[in-house]
Amino acid sequence: MIEVDEIAKSFTxxxxxxxxxxxxxxxxAVDGISFTVAAGEFVGYLGPNGAGKSTTIKMLTGILTPSSGRVRVAGLDxxxxxxxxxxxLGVVFGQRTTLWWDLPLRDSLTLIRHLYRVERSVHRARLAELTELLELGPFLDTPVRQLSLGQRMRxxxxxxxxxxxxxLVLDEPTIGLDVVSKATVRAFLTRLNxxxxxTILLTTHDLGDIERLCRRVMIIDHGRLAYDGSLDALRATVDADRILIVDLARPAPPIEVEGASVVRTDGPRQWLAIPSAVNAAAVVAAVAGRHEVEDISLREPGIEDLITRLYRGGVPAGH
Known part of the structure; x- marks a missing residue:
């Protein structure tokens, strides 16, 4: 669906x-990126502000022309x-709308039908499907300017x-949405895929979107592709600590156990960092064997921790 071969884009x-x-x-802005996206994939495209995400999206959608390299989307230049x-191709920019501000939502969707020359019967069936999946019914006849942010995004x-x-290319589709609206959008995108x-390409700063939706992530930094693979492989590649949360029967000095170190204490609760190379089960057994423990849990590193470590150079060469 997407073929990108050594594309670069520079500005003066x-x-x-x-x-x-x-x-x-x-x-x-983009400095020699190559990747492919197969039909049916759901891919997250991540990076800090200024990394080159939006420039890449604009080249994929034809808004910008690459300075060099080759791009094909659905076999087209x-x-x-x-x-x-x-x-x-469908595109959604979270901070911009393609709807007509003073028209009811239904009329905006009818105008868009004419732009794409969709047959009336096909549009009627498609609109009914989208209305059900996105729960548009209560506000289809409401002017767009009166819609909430979550309603407008839907x-x-x-x-x-x-x-x-x-x-479908999505640029920050859940930015500013409340919890309920985010859940609705995420559930819809999952069903769509x-x-x-x-095929869905998602750029977002909401890492919850990535963890819940994407089976593959690409991470761009300073115009170059820093990582391309699954979240599980990223966790295995980046040396990020796991956190063992221990609730003791009573407050005690920081726990001393081989392979882990206390990073925080709060009364009887202590947080221990366990490096990825250390056997967590052995640490848990050692803590439970030496202390009176009421509860214990292990927290794997979140994607935000992994990406932060990646930006700091935590991925070995070759990944």
Missing amino acids: VRRRSGRLRRSRVHVA PSRQRTALARR GDLAAALVHDPEL TERGT
């Missing part, structure tokens, strides 16, 4: 080099075949899917 910016002088500087690609998702695209086989 003017920067002050003296009181009255400005010089031109070339900035590499995005920058040269934008109209043909638009019929096979409307934007419906707008991106009116023409039943093969590929598993039941219809829609």
Whole structure:
């Protein structure tokens, strides 16, 4: 579905080099990235602000032309075949809407039907399906400007899917949403991917989206691809500590046990860091054998911990 071969994108910016002088500087937003995404995959595309995520998305959707390299999306060149690609692609930008502000949501979706030349009967069936899955019924006839953020986002998702695209590109689709709205959007995207086989590329700062939705993650940093693989493989690759949370019967000095170290105490509760190379079961057995324990639990490193460690150079060369 997506083929990217050594794409790069640089921009020329003017920067002050003296009181009255400005010089031109070339900035590499994307610097030689290669990857493929197969049909039916659900892929998370992560990176800090300025890493090159949005620039990559704009090249995949034809908004920007690569400075070098080759891009194919659904077999098409995005920058040269934008109209043909638009019929096979849906895009949602979380901070921008494609809906008409003063029109009811239903009318916006009807206008989008005409833009994509979707037959009336097909649109009617598609709208009924999207209305049920995204729970649009209560506000289909409400002007877009009166919708809550969560309702508008569901409307934007419906707008991106009116023409039943093969590929859906999402840029921060849950930004600012409440817990209930996030759950609705996540459940819908899961069904869209598993039941219809829609390929989804997701960029987000909400790492909960990644953990709940994506089977594969790509991490970009300073314009280069720093990681491409599964979350499980990332956990195995990055040397991030697990945390053992121990509730003792009564407050006690920091626990001393081989292979772990106390990083925090709060009354009878203590937190011990266990390096990935250490057998956690042995540490648990040692703690339970030497102390009166009321409760004990092991917390695996979250994706935020893993990505932070990755940015700090925690992945060995070759991964």
